[in-house]
Amino acid sequence: MADVTIDDLLRHLAFACQQSTLVESFSVASSDEDTLSVRVILSDQSFIHVYYNIARNKTAFAWIRADKRIYGKDNTRMGWHRHPFDDPSNHQPCDEIDFASFLRELELYWYESQTKEMN
Numbered sequence: 403m404a405d406v407t408i409d410d411l412l413r414h415l416a417f418a419c420q421q422s423t424l425v426e427s428f429s430v431a432s433s434d435e436d437t438l439s440v441r442v443i444l445s446d447q448s449f450i451h452v453y454y455n456i457a458r459n460k461t462a463f464a465w466i467r468a469d470k471r472i473y474g475k476d477n478t479r480m481g482w483h484r485h486p487f488d489d490p491s492n493h494q495p496c497d498e499i500d501f502a503s504f505l506r507e508l509e510l511y512w513y514e515s516q517t518k519e520m521n
Contacts, residue, residue: 408438411454411501415440418502424509442505448472450508452501463504473508475499487511 412430419425424444431439436457442450448467453460453476462476464485474485475496484496499507 406456408433408435408454408456411438412440415442415452415501418505421502422505422509424512425505450505463499463501465508473511475504 412433415428419428419442426443426445426447428440428442431441433439436455438452438454440452442452444450444465446467448465451462451464451466453462455461460476460478462474462478464474464476465472471485471490473487473490476483476485477498480493480495482496482498483493486492486494
């Protein structure tokens with residue numbers, strides 16, 4: 403994440419949110435020169451918690467519903483890993499991801515789930 407600023411990350415996040423039909427809104431919970439914490443509200447009122455710490459090279463994305471993580475990806479403690487939809491307490495190694503890609507994964511899961519419910 404060298405040479406990336408909090409403003410760069412926030413612009414990236416805002417652009418991804420504007421492109422998504424799932425996102426209702428987002429708000430910055432906290433921000434300083436090294437850290438950014440954002441809550442992205444989705445159409446069902448669940449949310450994605452986004453956290454960046456540039457100084458420590460830490461990134462975390464977590465989809466939260468009813469105060470429980472449903473899905474997530476982060477690089478905290480053990481390198482990049484995911485908390486899968488079917489077992490969010492599990493840790494599975496994965497490749498690094500940015501917010502737009504995380505949001506696309508969530509959208510795909512969301513729409514596949516909706517299609518299954520309709521059939």
